[in-house]
Amino acid sequence: MSDARPVFYVSDGTGITAETIGHSLLTQFTQQRFETDRIPFVDTPDRAREAAAIIRESSQRTGLRAIVVNTCVDEELSRILAESGALMMDVFAPFIAPLEEELGSQRQPRVGQAHGIVDFDTYHQRINAMNYALTHDDGMRVDYSDADLILVGVSRAGKTPTCVYLALHHGVRAANYPLTEEDLETDRLPAKLRPHKHKIFGLTIDPDRLHQIRQERRPNSRYAELSTCKSEVAAADVIFRTENIPVLSTTHASIEEISSRVLETLGINREMY
Amino acid sequence: MSDARPVFYVSDGTGITAETIGHSLLTQFTQQRFETDRIPFVDTPDRAREAAAIIRESSQRTGLRAIVVNTCVDEELSRILAESGALMMDVFAPFIAPLEEELGSQRQPRVGQAHGIVDFDTYHQRINAMNYALTHDDGMRVDYSDADLILVGVSRAGKTPTCVYLALHHGVRAANYPLTEEDLETDRLPAKLRPHKHKIFGLTIDPDRLHQIRQERRPNSRYAELSTCKSEVAAADVIFRTENIPVLSTTHASIEEISSRVLETLGINREMY
Numbered sequence: 001m002s003d004a005r006p007v008f009y010v011s012d013g014t015g016i017t018a019e020t021i022g023h024s025l026l027t028q029f030t031q032q033r034f035e036t037d038r039i040p041f042v043d044t045p046d047r048a049r050e051a052a053a054i055i056r057e058s059s060q061r062t063g064l065r066a067i068v069v070n071t072c073v074d075e076e077l078s079r080i081l082a083e084s085g086a087l088m089m090d091v092f093a094p095f096i097a098p099l100e101e102e103l104g105s106q107r108q109p110r111v112g113q114a115h116g117i118v119d120f121d122t123y124h125q126r127i128n129a130m131n132y133a134l135t136h137d138d139g140m141r142v143d144y145s146d147a148d149l150i151l152v153g154v155s156r157a158g159k160t161p162t163c164v165y166l167a168l169h170h171g172v173r174a175a176n177y178p179l180t181e182e183d184l185e186t187d188r189l190p191a192k193l194r195p196h197k198h199k200i201f202g203l204t205i206d207p208d209r210l211h212q213i214r215q216e217r218r219p220n221s222r223y224a225e226l227s228t229c230k231s232e233v234a235a236a237d238v239i240f241r242t243e244n245i246p247v248l249s250t251t252h253a254s255i256e257e258i259s260s261r262v263l264e265t266l267g268i269n270r271e272m273y
Numbered sequence: 274m275s276d277a278r279p280v281f282y283v284s285d286g287t288g289i290t291a292e293t294i295g296h297s298l299l300t301q302f303t304q305q306r307f308e309t310d311r312i313p314f315v316d317t318p319d320r321a322r323e324a325a326a327i328i329r330e331s332s333q334r335t336g337l338r339a340i341v342v343n344t345c346v347d348e349e350l351s352r353i354l355a356e357s358g359a360l361m362m363d364v365f366a367p368f369i370a371p372l373e374e375e376l377g378s379q380r381q382p383r384v385g386q387a388h389g390i391v392d393f394d395t396y397h398q399r400i401n402a403m404n405y406a407l408t409h410d411d412g413m414r415v416d417y418s419d420a421d422l423i424l425v426g427v428s429r430a431g432k433t434p435t436c437v438y439l440a441l442h443h444g445v446r447a448a449n450y451p452l453t454e455e456d457l458e459t460d461r462l463p464a465k466l467r468p469h470k471h472k473i474f475g476l477t478i479d480p481d482r483l484h485q486i487r488q489e490r491r492p493n494s495r496y497a498e499l500s501t502c503k504s505e506v507a508a509a510d511v512i513f514r515t516e517n518i519p520v521l522s523t524t525h526a527s528i529e530e531i532s533s534r535v536l537e538t539l540g541i542n543r544e545m546y
Binding site: 036160 | 278313367368371530533542
């Protein structure tokens with residue numbers, strides 16, 4: 001069996017941009033095997049030479065020319081990296097000239113800024129939003145007036161990971177209300193949620209999948225039983241339908257997809273970090 | 274004052290790749306004002322026509338030609354979007370031909386896959402890692418043997434957000450040990466951490482900044498006093514130095530930067546999601 005093709009995400013910052021676009025590109029070549037590695041914080045000629053040596057060595061070891069997805073803004077560093085002999089994919093290169101022409105101004109290359117703290121207030125908002133998500137995760141807080149949105153669903157439907165993602169990447173204050181047995185006995189939203197209906201989004205899930213997830217958490221409990229999962233999900237779906245609440249199934253959706261749908265549906269436009 | 278230039282991140286999936294590269298590009302043009310918006314899940318000609326109408330309208334409203342950062346893989350959809358008259362920046366276009374040539378195979382365009390659940394086991398690992406981070410956040414768990422890494426530092430030094438980020442984006446099981454007053458009275462690691470020294474990373478922070486953060490949390494408490502912050506940070510730094518533990522200051526570093534440094538230092542190579 002042949003080796004996997006070496007791929008390097010090289011950056012003067014965290015490497016997140018390089019890895020994001022690189023990953024998106026590689027998923028379009030499903031027949032190929034890749035061995036990926038990141039080399040972040042390449043911000044001096046010495047670091048670039050070290051990186052080039054690692055890249056060159058990987059090509060020699062595998063007999064396959066390495067691929068470098070590069071977001072270094074300093075052209076001198078990119079030139080040193082290219083001496084590794086790898087296929088260079090400079091992520092920004094194709095777009096800078098058209099942008100400069102359209103905007104009528106030159107770019108100001110700033111090293112490693114895309115995922116650094118450029119704007120302290122915005123960064124602070126993200127961290128505060130995350131603390132908010134972690135402390136509004138139990139349905140016990142009665143006051144949802146400072147929430148940007150509230151995810152509602154049965155236990156383990158995917159609310160917490162989605163709230164944390166929304167906080168981290170969009171600075172959104174996302175609260176989380178787990179529907180209790182008592183809540184599920186009626187077909188209406190719990191009273192404390194009703195005033196906030198305009199910012200509520202429902203998460204549902206396939207009962208078989210929910211059963212699997214709950215089994216891992218509390219094996220052979222009544223909580224995890226398939227019949228419990230079925231009746232809880234059905235009761236939650238009745239609430240969402242009766243109250244006309246937008247709803248999404250998390251069974252086959254990633255937290256990125258859920259988050260994107262939630263923001264779009266509730267009309268919340270926030271930059272992504 | 275002139276309007277901000279409209280920018281749209283358009284995608285057949287979540288739009289995360291488009292927004293990531295678009296944001297990185299725009300941060301290089303600091304003199305310009307941009308008004309950004311995402312249009313995700315553009316996966317049919319009808320959705321593309323709707324998007325094109327929104328884009329065209331924004332150019333007319335502002336008198337500034339809109340910029341579209343586009344990751345739709347279907348060329349027909351990109352063509353419809355281009356009818357909006359915007360400056361089109363097709364993120365994948367410049368890289369597909371060189372990659373196809375290098376790999377000797379054609380891409381298999383798959384709509385919206387970059388941030389979907391492509392590999393269920395990997396996705397499950399991320400979610401489990403996040404639950405792990407949220408339940409190993411108090412230093413009370415004695416068993417760290419199943420942690421991939423342990424962040425150690427005084428309260429509010431940035432451990433929790435970093436652990437959650439590492440879990441969400443790298444599927445890393447990151448535990449978190451807050452140094453207590455008792456721990457800080459000695460200059461050694463707490464006994465329960467010593468067997469895991471190889472996977473420990475220390476976070477430090479400027480005492481003035483720590484004081485600010487703690488003041489927001491518990492105003493005018495002994496916990497938040499500047500003198501408390503100074504002595505705690507100094508004592509933690511002694512432990513890190515004595516035990517030869519790698520350490521990073523979080524004062525000016527984003528969680529993305531901290532995470533990237535931690536993984537690099539501990540030699541953990543995981544794909545990013």
